Amino acid sequence: MIKYEPVIGLEVHAQLKTASKMYCSCNSDYQNAAPNTRVCPVCLGLPGALPVINREAIKSIIMIGLALNCSISEYSKFDRKNYTYPDLMKGYQVSQYDLPVCLDGYMDLSIEGTSKRIGIERVHMEEDVAKLSHHIDSVSGQGYSLVDVNRSGVPLVEMVSRPDIRSAEEARQYLINYQTILRYLGVSTANMDEGSFRCDANVSIRPEGQKEFGTKVEIKNMNSFRSVFRAIEYELERQSDVLSSGGRVTQETRGWLEDKGVTISLRSKEEANDYRYFPEPDLPPLSISKNWVSEIASSLPELPSTKKTRFMKQYELSEYDSSLLTNSYRIADYFEKSVSIASEEFELGKNSAKSIANWTITELTKLSNEYSIEIYDSKVTPNHLAELISLIEKNVIGTPQGKTVLAEVFVSGDAPTRVVEKLGLAQISNSSELDSIVITVISENPNAVADYKSGKETAAKFLVGQVMKATQGKANPSVVSGIIVEHLKSM
Ligand SMILES: [Zn+2]
Numbered sequence: 001m002i003k004y005e006p007v008i009g010l011e012v013h014a015q016l017k018t019a020s021k022m023y024c025s026c027n028s029d030y031q032n033a034a035p036n037t038r039v040c041p042v043c044l045g046l047p048g049a050l051p052v053i054n055r056e057a058i059k060s061i062i063m064i065g066l067a068l069n070c071s072i073s074e075y076s077k078f079d080r081k082n083y084t085y086p087d088l089m090k091g092y093q094v095s096q097y098d099l100p101v102c103l104d105g106y107m108d109l110s111i112e113g114t115s116k117r118i119g120i121e122r123v124h125m126e127e128d129v130a131k132l133s134h135h136i137d138s139v140s141g142q143g144y145s146l147v148d149v150n151r152s153g154v155p156l157v158e159m160v161s162r163p164d165i166r167s168a169e170e171a172r173q174y175l176i177n178y179q180t181i182l183r184y185l186g187v188s189t190a191n192m193d194e195g196s197f198r199c200d201a202n203v204s205i206r207p208e209g210q211k212e213f214g215t216k217v218e219i220k221n222m223n224s225f226r227s228v229f230r231a232i233e234y235e236l237e238r239q240s241d242v243l244s245s246g247g248r249v250t251q252e253t254r255g256w257l258e259d260k261g262v263t264i265s266l267r268s269k270e271e272a273n274d275y276r277y278f279p280e281p282d283l284p285p286l287s288i289s290k291n292w293v294s295e296i297a298s299s300l301p302e303l304p305s306t307k308k309t310r311f312m313k314q315y316e317l318s319e320y321d322s323s324l325l326t327n328s329y330r331i332a333d334y335f336e337k338s339v340s341i342a343s344e345e346f347e348l349g350k351n352s353a354k355s356i357a358n359w360t361i362t363e364l365t366k367l368s369n370e371y372s373i374e375i376y377d378s379k380v381t382p383n384h385l386a387e388l389i390s391l392i393e394k395n396v397i398g399t400p401q402g403k404t405v406l407a408e409v410f411v412s413g414d415a416p417t418r419v420v421e422k423l424g425l426a427q428i429s430n431s432s433e434l435d436s437i438v439i440t441v442i443s444e445n446p447n448a449v450a451d452y453k454s455g456k457e458t459a460a461k462f463l464v465g466q467v468m469k470a471t472q473g474k475a476n477p478s479v480v481s482g483i484i485v486e487h488l489k490s491m
Contacts, residue, residue, distance in 0.1 A: 004208065036148055079094075348389065355393070
């Protein structure tokens, strides 16, 4: 049987968070407004209306290009992409054809410890279309559609990868990375479920070892990372079945049906020349100065991959833990704030960073999932977390009590120290109190004592367990162990 190699390229559209639209001054927040209220002659596509380039959008696309290691064109221009559809007000979309703002970049992925570089062909500027909604008239039973033009003209950045992706998992990672980068840059909400981050996949297969590409199929309508993954897996298998049974893959656009878990044929794929691209006569070409680019470059925030590497070094965290913490810059900020409070206010040592990382990744994440509240929006502040770690490190409470305290802080927002008092969770640190409990436990367990005397050192552990039980876990096991051994030796 012939083995086939997947060849995948992704096209991702991200809406920018600029205040106004791409070519007019309408408010670009199209979601929080009554339909067709954020419109003007430009985004309605009225004849004679003249567009103007949004400078903030160009700044955003330059930031994206730099973050994706692209070169930024000094000379760029806009082109009309012509096609007709009811959601396209002008009958053309103002996009970029042969001179995009950003060219030739790459993104490094880390998949199960091995790194993989995916080439980025281009990143260009375009505009969103109006929103259609489809309805059925309850009386006549006839279908009809409504158009909301608020979204028309909202800036879109399209990023096109090279066909370097070799599996559905690589595609998923690539999208997650890109989403994280956009959020770090603060240029897009990049929410897939709201439609501000959309992905089309070009998928083909070829016999292993063959240089030439197979016929590619474009997949649309994938609304989550999971559906991108599933759609690509499905399509790879479908194409392999077609080829294995002697058939030929047709070049076409297919749509993913989430509930059925299949792709279906939508139409034969258009070629670029079907769009009759030509230069936009109403907009001047863009000239982007080197100074402006270097100014933007110097103001870029620390990017996810750099932050991840820094966390590994600075806090001695594993790659896995670092990437969990840096997947969201807000969680990364939360973590670092807590670490600095732990050292400055609670005077904890370097190791506390590891504890804070662990508690953030495990217990806090668990609570955040349980209550569907982001960690940084929860009542547990970075200060609370540092205080909790301090209570544990100073043996005021043990780890199991720490979990109870954290759960309580998550709900009430009370300071950990107060919660410890309120719930009476403090460890018994009074040694005479502990001493008398140890004496009782020893007198009640003569067999364990005899075992210890005959050389079975594990018997001491059993006695520690009995003391922990008697104190409902409120004793420090290593302190208890010390007292027990002292008593046993003197017997
Ligand atoms: Zn407008």
